[in-house]
Amino acid sequence: MPPSDTFFTASPEWHWWVIAYFFLGGLAGGSYFLSALLDLIGNERDRHLSRLGYYIAFAAIVLCAPLLIIDLNRPDRFWHMLIQSERPPLPMFKLWSPMSVGSWALTVFGAFTFVSFLGALTESGRIRWGLARTLNDVVRRGRLSGLFGLVGSAFGFFLASYTGVLLSVSNRPIWADSSLLGLLFLTSGGSSAAALMLLLARRSPNVEPEGVRWLSSMDVSITIMELIVLTAVLISLGAVAPVLLASVWGILLLVGVVVVGLLVPLLLHWRPRLLGNLSIPAAAVMALIGGFILRVVVVLSSEAVQHIASSGGFQWHV
Amino acid sequence: MAEAMGFFTDTTVCIGCKACEVACKEWNQLPSWNGGANTLSGNSYDNTRRLDGMHWRHVQFIEQFSPDRTQQARWLLMSDVCKHCVRAGCLEVCPTGAIIRTEFDTVVIQSDVCNGCRYCIGACPFGVIEINPVSHTAQKCTLCYDRLQVGLTPACAKACPTASIQFGPVRELQQRAQARVQQLQSQGVKDAYLYGTPGDGHTEELGSLNAFFLLIDRPEVYGLPAKPKMPSRNLFSGSAFSIVGALVIGLLGVFNFRQRRMAQTGDGHS
Numbered sequence: 001m002p003p004s005d006t007f008f009t010a011s012p013e014w015h016w017w018v019i020a021y022f023f024l025g026g027l028a029g030g031s032y033f034l035s036a037l038l039d040l041i042g043n044e045r046d047r048h049l050s051r052l053g054y055y056i057a058f059a060a061i062v063l064c065a066p067l068l069i070i071d072l073n074r075p076d077r078f079w080h081m082l083i084q085s086e087r088p089p090l091p092m093f094k095l096w097s098p099m100s101v102g103s104w105a106l107t108v109f110g111a112f113t114f115v116s117f118l119g120a121l122t123e124s125g126r127i128r129w130g131l132a133r134t135l136n137d138v139v140r141r142g143r144l145s146g147l148f149g150l151v152g153s154a155f156g157f158f159l160a161s162y163t164g165v166l167l168s169v170s171n172r173p174i175w176a177d178s179s180l181l182g183l184l185f186l187t188s189g190g191s192s193a194a195a196l197m198l199l200l201a202r203r204s205p206n207v208e209p210e211g212v213r214w215l216s217s218m219d220v221s222i223t224i225m226e227l228i229v230l231t232a233v234l235i236s237l238g239a240v241a242p243v244l245l246a247s248v249w250g251i252l253l254l255v256g257v258v259v260v261g262l263l264v265p266l267l268l269h270w271r272p273r274l275l276g277n278l279s280i281p282a283a284a285v286m287a288l289i290g291g292f293i294l295r296v297v298v299v300l301s302s303e304a305v306q307h308i309a310s311s312g313g314f315q316w317h318v
Numbered sequence: 319m320a321e322a323m324g325f326f327t328d329t330t331v332c333i334g335c336k337a338c339e340v341a342c343k344e345w346n347q348l349p350s351w352n353g354g355a356n357t358l359s360g361n362s363y364d365n366t367r368r369l370d371g372m373h374w375r376h377v378q379f380i381e382q383f384s385p386d387r388t389q390q391a392r393w394l395l396m397s398d399v400c401k402h403c404v405r406a407g408c409l410e411v412c413p414t415g416a417i418i419r420t421e422f423d424t425v426v427i428q429s430d431v432c433n434g435c436r437y438c439i440g441a442c443p444f445g446v447i448e449i450n451p452v453s454h455t456a457q458k459c460t461l462c463y464d465r466l467q468v469g470l471t472p473a474c475a476k477a478c479p480t481a482s483i484q485f486g487p488v489r490e491l492q493q494r495a496q497a498r499v500q501q502l503q504s505q506g507v508k509d510a511y512l513y514g515t516p517g518d519g520h521t522e523e524l525g526s527l528n529a530f531f532l533l534i535d536r537p538e539v540y541g542l543p544a545k546p547k548m549p550s551r552n553l554f555s556g557s558a559f560s561i562v563g564a565l566v567i568g569l570l571g572v573f574n575f576r577q578r579r580m581a582q583t584g585d586g587h588s
Contacts, residue, residue: 001538002538005443005543005544005545005546005547008444008445008538008541008542008543008546009440009443009444009445010368010370010439010440010445010446010447010448011439011440012436012437012439012440013436013439014436014440033564033567034571037568037571041571041572041575071435072433072434072435073433073434073435073436073449073454073455073456074432074433074434074454074455075433077414077431077432077433077434078433080414080415080416080431080432080433081413081414081433081435084415085414085415085430085431086415086431092414092415094412094413094415096410096550096553097410097411097412097413097437098411098553099411099413099435099437100413153568154564157560157564157567161563161564162560164556164560165552165553165556165557165560166437168552168553168556169411169441169549169550169552169556170411170437170440170441171407171440171441171442171443171546171547171549172440175440176547176549176551176552178552179552179556179559180556181556182556182559182560182563183556183559183560183562183563186560186563186564186567187563190567210578210582213578214574214575214578217574217577217578218570218571218574221570221574222567222570225563225566225567225570229563
């Protein structure tokens, strides 16, 4: 008997383009909501740090759409995700399909990141366009700033997590055997984004140390949360978990994600003197590597465990 | 809407002739695999291997032989096909609207709308759909939608020489299938049962199947899941966990900010 009914299904063969998208989507969403949070509750001095997050979010989101389009078997029809091809220009939207909602969320979030990116460039004096300044005064400085930040954060949270929900809303091994993948990707996106912001903040002389300390404490909090969620995911997999953990993907998960991506960065945050000045950058780099490996393991192990189960003595034909 | 139409596949009378596979390929102009080169799978007489974008019918050859051939020796043959689920996972997740339910209650992929995102492939609980390498879109059995529209029988059912594949209104087929199960059981085939009819104990979550089967062994033996499920079963819980997670991260942000402020105040006092 196979360990789950999900082992009777076919693979959509989502590979490296999708893995890269999941990772960058998590980074974009995570860095945006951390920056928006800083704008909402922080002070004027934290703006240097929040701008850094908006730069990351925009850079990552610019890469996301091409990655998704390349992965389609008919890239020329990418617009069918958003527009009803038989009845243009009516929108194509299915609330119960995570890919449909995600396509719209990516589009809308792209607009939020672009406005915030322009605002950040304007504030830092890198551009002096009148329109950009007006936009920034309205949505990031004016009365609408709170609402803009909240809505943008909500889309950021969505983008970081919906990819995991999308995997769970399928019938594939591992993906559909747990409903916690959305939460796992959300925490991973948050910790990876905090790590990258910490890494880049070291190269930005204007960033205030208070903001860095806040970001560091957020990094630690979200990493601990990620560790708890990952444990819960493995428990929720039930009979599928032993098949995963006994494979090379299980080893990669435990070594690459748990040890390299979570435990060692936590240790370096807890004992920063271990590597001196290199502790925080090393922790950040390892957290980023761990975040990427997490996507690799979650996406690729689904096909692998099915292959292992079907060739490893399960009685398909008795 | 016209009456729901479907297939009743009686696996006990299938002889493995593969006429259904050939008729399907011919009518639907499906390409050959591997450039037409004949490669053997090594799995009995099954060189089709599985259902995919080029094979919309697949005759399974299941050999049940004990090592010395004295305890057990039988073949199970089944012409597998898309189940045209009453609640279809593929149709549910399709983001482009390419997958539709027809007036015959069948499920059809519109090749001119599909953009090859492949979400339906992982959502199908039976592994029926795959990409067709010619059209580069997801494809599967259409239950010969074009033939149905002009009142013809689907090609596979028309070609089947033993009436293993029967086509007709689903209600009528279900009654015929129940009668066949009773007949088999009265003849001593006690394991005969229907997979894909209402109340079968297997496919309730999908609301039964418009293409259903008469089987004489467990569903897994035929490569069918015992309890196929809808992909959306994880939608609410997965979204709820993510929303709670987002709120916790937001609260952590506020909490950590308060800690920072208190530390600053402390520094100021000292």
